[in-house]
Amino acid sequence: MFSTTLRTTLRDLSISSLPRRQYARDSCTRPAIAFCRTVKNTVGQYRSLHATCYMRFRPLPQDARSVGPGSKNTSSLSGLGAPVVEKEYSARKFREPAVALLRKVDSQAKKWHSSNAGRFREKPVDDLTNTKWARPTERRANQAENSRRGRDRPPNDRGFSKFQEAVPIQAPKPIKKPPVVAKVQRDVFIPEVVNVTNLTKILGVRLEMLVRTMHRLGMENATHDHLLNSDEASLIAMELDLNPIVDSEAAIDLYPRILPADMSSFPLRPPVVTIMGHVDHGKTTLLDTLRKTAVAAGEAGGITQHIGAFSVDLPSGKRITFLDTPGHAAFSAMRSRGANVTDIVVLVVAADDGVMPQTIEAIKHAQAANVPIVVAINKCDKHDADPRKAKEGLLQHGIQLEEFGGETPAVEVSGITGLGLPELEETVVTLAEVLELRADKGGAAEGVVIESQVEKGRGTMATVLVKQGTLTVGSYIVAGTTWCKIRSMTDDKGRPVKEAGPGAPVKVIGWKEMPNAGDEILQAEDEALAKTVVENRITKQQRETQLRDLEVINDKRRKDKEAGTMERAVEKAQRKELWMFHHGMIKDLPDAANIINEDDEGDTKKAKVEVKEFRAVVKGDVSGTVGTVVDCLNGLCTPEIKVKVVGSGVGNITDGDVQLAAACEASIIGFNVKTDRKIQHDASVARVPIKSYDVIYKLLDDIKLTLGEMLPPIVTTQVNGEATVLQIFQINTQGRETKAVAGCRVTNGSMTKIGRVRIIRDHKQIWEGELETLRQVKKDIMEAKKGLECGMSFNDFYDFKEGDVIQSVVTVTTPRSYNT
Numbered sequence: 001m002f003s004t005t006l007r008t009t010l011r012d013l014s015i016s017s018l019p020r021r022q023y024a025r026d027s028c029t030r031p032a033i034a035f036c037r038t039v040k041n042t043v044g045q046y047r048s049l050h051a052t053c054y055m056r057f058r059p060l061p062q063d064a065r066s067v068g069p070g071s072k073n074t075s076s077l078s079g080l081g082a083p084v085v086e087k088e089y090s091a092r093k094f095r096e097p098a099v100a101l102l103r104k105v106d107s108q109a110k111k112w113h114s115s116n117a118g119r120f121r122e123k124p125v126d127d128l129t130n131t132k133w134a135r136p137t138e139r140r141a142n143q144a145e146n147s148r149r150g151r152d153r154p155p156n157d158r159g160f161s162k163f164q165e166a167v168p169i170q171a172p173k174p175i176k177k178p179p180v181v182a183k184v185q186r187d188v189f190i191p192e193v194v195n196v197t198n199l200t201k202i203l204g205v206r207l208e209m210l211v212r213t214m215h216r217l218g219m220e221n222a223t224h225d226h227l228l229n230s231d232e233a234s235l236i237a238m239e240l241d242l243n244p245i246v247d248s249e250a251a252i253d254l255y256p257r258i259l260p261a262d263m264s265s266f267p268l269r270p271p272v273v274t275i276m277g278h279v280d281h282g283k284t285t286l287l288d289t290l291r292k293t294a295v296a297a298g299e300a301g302g303i304t305q306h307i308g309a310f311s312v313d314l315p316s317g318k319r320i321t322f323l324d325t326p327g328h329a330a331f332s333a334m335r336s337r338g339a340n341v342t343d344i345v346v347l348v349v350a351a352d353d354g355v356m357p358q359t360i361e362a363i364k365h366a367q368a369a370n371v372p373i374v375v376a377i378n379k380c381d382k383h384d385a386d387p388r389k390a391k392e393g394l395l396q397h398g399i400q401l402e403e404f405g406g407e408t409p410a411v412e413v414s415g416i417t418g419l420g421l422p423e424l425e426e427t428v429v430t431l432a433e434v435l436e437l438r439a440d441k442g443g444a445a446e447g448v449v450i451e452s453q454v455e456k457g458r459g460t461m462a463t464v465l466v467k468q469g470t471l472t473v474g475s476y477i478v479a480g481t482t483w484c485k486i487r488s489m490t491d492d493k494g495r496p497v498k499e500a501g502p503g504a505p506v507k508v509i510g511w512k513e514m515p516n517a518g519d520e521i522l523q524a525e526d527e528a529l530a531k532t533v534v535e536n537r538i539t540k541q542q543r544e545t546q547l548r549d550l551e552v553i554n555d556k557r558r559k560d561k562e563a564g565t566m567e568r569a570v571e572k573a574q575r576k577e578l579w580m581f582h583h584g585m586i587k588d589l590p591d592a593a594n595i596i597n598e599d600d601e602g603d604t605k606k607a608k609v610e611v612k613e614f615r616a617v618v619k620g621d622v623s624g625t626v627g628t629v630v631d632c633l634n635g636l637c638t639p640e641i642k643v644k645v646v647g648s649g650v651g652n653i654t655d656g657d658v659q660l661a662a663a664c665e666a667s668i669i670g671f672n673v674k675t676d677r678k679i680q681h682d683a684s685v686a687r688v689p690i691k692s693y694d695v696i697y698k699l700l701d702d703i704k705l706t707l708g709e710m711l712p713p714i715v716t717t718q719v720n721g722e723a724t725v726l727q728i729f730q731i732n733t734q735g736r737e738t739k740a741v742a743g744c745r746v747t748n749g750s751m752t753k754i755g756r757v758r759i760i761r762d763h764k765q766i767w768e769g770e771l772e773t774l775r776q777v778k779k780d781i782m783e784a785k786k787g788l789e790c791g792m793s794f795n796d797f798y799d800f801k802e803g804d805v806i807q808s809v810v811t812v813t814t815p816r817s818y819n820t
């Protein structure tokens, strides 16, 4: 099936892993066409690669001879139909893209082979060795013979070989075209010069992928700081199926500096520490006690501000920055936004409680982020404290403590009494020294937004943790899609500061819009640059949103089209059945539903599963918590319930929030925010539930309860009693008519007059309804217990027989609880 040329080419290039097995000729026409198409596409790709390579690599006269006309490579590739230019370039640079291309052919061939192997009859292996490929002369002879017999094939313009034997030609089966879905290619703006790391950000791909692509294109130097010109960057973008647009203006953006591998010449910076652990194990108390030491060490009368991060100065002169957002949600929210700010995790484990589920969760988070852990065995002042048990529990979950020969330090502390806190701080500092956390104090400042909020009278402010460089009042910084000329800065003790170096948390005022927690902060040279960067980012975001919408629209159209085709097929089948019925060809008209095959029925049933939607407007005190609450709510979605956040923001609940929630039939979820009386009144008039929380676990538990209530209850039928019909009696009624009554004995449980009964015959239910009478001898009774003989008659049902089983049933409705 592969042309001899292709086979030769692959052999020349040492690619020998092509599927060698052949298929029976009569069943291979369609797969062969499909495969030819794949090869043709790949050759098309080769052509563009070739053209670009030709432009890119300058012809080298001394190498020209090595890939001259008629050489193995050029003749092989010209066999593929690729235009080989005779004055070629460096053999090495040419050969690598060619090898990569042919590898692609190889892998596609294998893929094609594996997906079709089961569908087509294979020739026995023995036959393969005997299969001969027709030489051109033989092929021409075959064609002549076929044409003489009047079964000539259409001329083969693809240049692929044929089998030696002539075979009867079958009418080609119509090839069903796959639905045409417009492929959306993303535009990317390429600057004149860009380094590898920044190109990953522009193209939105991971570094490994970019490096692989560069190697595939024969670009050997793919180090993170290697500079590429716009041509090279465009070539890479095209290889990644993107649409490169070289536009220096549109490509203007800010990027973090590329740090050298050897940082030893830079000064040490304070470590950034996050406290994690199980609920109630004392994280907040520990942070509060640490913060008090920070205040005590600061100026007299200093007030610790809640700014999301604070520094503790140790007597040794060292400093630690604690992130004041204890908990896994905040940690992973930061990470999911690409801000890996934490250097060390302090894992708090209560000595009286030991390792609990969220302790294990914290361990997993820290390990996933590759952040070292310091264990703080807390509440050691308590009489029932058992630090040893806690440590053994940690060992079971892969935390190798130093005292058991591992590498993780553990300190016994008490958040209440302050016991062991200096040791904990020293341990953190020692670990930081081992980690050699250094930063460059000079150059443009870089950092991350820890949280942001609007403060009355002061406007929008953000807590920023500086990572590199030094932030100064009056400088311009960009975060996400907003910028700021720093009007003023205050440290964690509320003192105004003029500059902040690496590891320092500061509150920055002067933002145009509120930045989001986790946004990267980069300093711009001037206002014009900051504005351009922000404008470019907004345009890029809008374009990406449009593309996403386009994809959704395309997808919907394709699905609608498929659904339309399906409906039309069913209609056609129904019309055909009707016609056959009218012409006496079939006796009964089948049920329309039967025309749909089983698979389709399954789909219909699946589609009928009603998905409920819980909508929410989230308001929080700081952007960090809003982000966390939104992430947590989104994580509650199940196949039956969708949680949709229709709006979110920082600040108290406003009239606008109530209106939005009313319009979307949503609930308002407030976290650490206030709701004034008027808003509460408006919300109750508009029937908008407002739920306020200050603990994330309570919020989640409560929302889970609400979601559980939205689920349809489980309805089950419970059998309370069983009786067997022993004899049928005919009794006279008042109107002198006779009526059949079942004489029964209760064999299980009890039969009640009120409620439903069903009659079972030969293990099948034949009737379900209500009892008309339940009597013992002549007395009406309400209940007949096990062993009792009684007479029963049923509402409008007389077709019972001796031996029938009568069951007394009740329907039990059990409310559902939320379960992921």
Ligand SMILES: Nc1nc2c(ncn2[C@@H]2O[C@H](COP(=O)(O)OP(=O)(O)OP(=O)(O)O)[C@@H](O)[C@H]2O)c(=O)[nH]1
Pocket (backbone or CB within 6 Å): 277, 278, 279, 280, 281, 282, 283, 284, 285, 286, 378, 379, 380, 381, 382, 413, 414, 415, 416, 417
């Ligand atoms: N005896 C004693 N009690 C402590 C200690 N640390 C915390 N507690 C108590 O433990 C309870 C929970 O402490 P928190 O600091 O709120 O615990 P947490 O881990 O922050 O809890 P969440 O914020 O709900 O996750 C409080 O009643 C504290 O007073 C300690 O070292 N010794």
